Amino acid sequence: MTTDEPQTEAPPSFDDTIWSTVDGALAGISATPERGVLDLIVHIPPDEVLRGLTALRRHEALDFDYLRSLTAVDNEDEGIDVVYHLYSTTHRHNVTVKTTLSNDDLTVDTATTVWRAANWLERETAEMFGIRFNNHPDPRTLLMPEDMTDTFPLRKDHPLAEIEVLQGEGMGYTEEGQ
């Protein structure tokens, strides 16, 4: 943690959370805490997120060995958040890790080296949001057709419409039987 950490000026206290331990585990990584409704949320920049996740997994007092969920949220102009929900089966605590990707560079390192559970979840997130997970061992589509790699349904700019409309709009949907 660097000295210009904005956490000191934030009024809410994180004493009742595991933030102090997380802060210690993430030494050298610029992480900012946020109080979630249930769990502590930690924001980490995309270029450091893999190091951060590895540190959270390896740290003895934290031991986040279970990846509950991995997904993304499209915030339109503010970029896309990749969200990791972590859990420790030994210590029974949760943390949410968030990293914000800018719209010009939708790439982040894969977490499959930390948890094998990330494999399919990243494949799904990649095809739905157009995020590229660097060094992913199996970068195929999961739920979408194999050839549909140019349209991203869960982005906010993707219309919710019937297939005939989407074919007309040139969204990359091919005509039936082609």
Place this chain on the structure above:
Amino acid sequence: MVTPRALEHEFETQDLMINMGPQHPSTHGVFRMVLTIDGEVVRDVVPYVGYMHRGAEKLCETMDYRQGIGYMDRTEYLANFNAELSYVMAVEKLLDIDVPERAQWIRMILCELNRISSHFMFTGAFGTDVGVFGTAFTYSFIQREIVQDLFEEITGDRLMYAYFRPGGLAWEVTDNFVARVHEVLADMRQGVIDIDGLLTHNEIFVARTKGVGYISGQDAIDYGMSGPALRASGVDLDIRKAEPYLYYDQIDFDVPLGEHGDVYDRFVLRVEEIRQSIRIVEQCIERLQPGPIQPERMPRMLRTPPGEVYIRTEAPRGEYGIYLVSKGGNRPYRLKIRSACLSNLQALKHMTVGQYVADAVIVLGSIDIVLCEVDR
């Protein structure tokens, strides 16, 4: 005399690729896997999912909070109440409203009964996978039908209940609810005994399933498995105990754990869970008191403040999570459904490689997948 080693040199064996599914009776839906086999032994498995992808998450973004309840039924059609529960709890958490006690107890009763019916569905379908088609299947389905009848009486629908609401329940249960639940429980107790006799202690069944499809607890955690499939490997992780929701902390029940992490353990564990669920329902029924089932003042249109929450509950197949992001307004900004089966399926390759090709089907069956939930 020809030694086996000499044989190996003499015959060049070639790997054979077999396509199984998506239309195959033992894949429990539209699931496809490509098996690479060497003789009788599976060398590689490539699963393909997504044939049922309907974009439930995207659809939920376009409709208000009450309309989304119906979509939860359609993702997890064997444990609808458990799926609805995660969703309404997420909305309640963001709205910060308290649910009346009676509504919570009824929710618990229905969720546990749903777990029982889902596990009976499993015992029947799994028996078919193993090859004891007929008796075990019909006996299980009779039990499931009995529970389904009760649900139909309460909600008016056989499968798509849409009965839970943010804040409580849609309407009051029937007048004879308590008596009917006792009736159903009596049938369930007999049902477990039947299944034990037909399958659990059946010598052929045991020989067929013991030691097949092993996965260690460490690997299961790493793959993100949850529910009975994880606990069969000896990992003590049940969200009802680890992070109690509803009133599970006031109820006395055990979490059965497996020792061997094989197909047989996954089966026996579910049968044992039926027994525990019966225990839970018995205790809930005793504590059920008359009272309101909705908070006094509920707005006509639910508007959540900005925020996000990840709610997880223990559904029959594992952790059913709802990640709800709100930016204000009457509909979710983003709704992510954490599917237990998707994560469990990831471990399929780990469990199947090295097994006989005939066992690939029962390993898949032992995960108890619902493809609608995987694809959403």
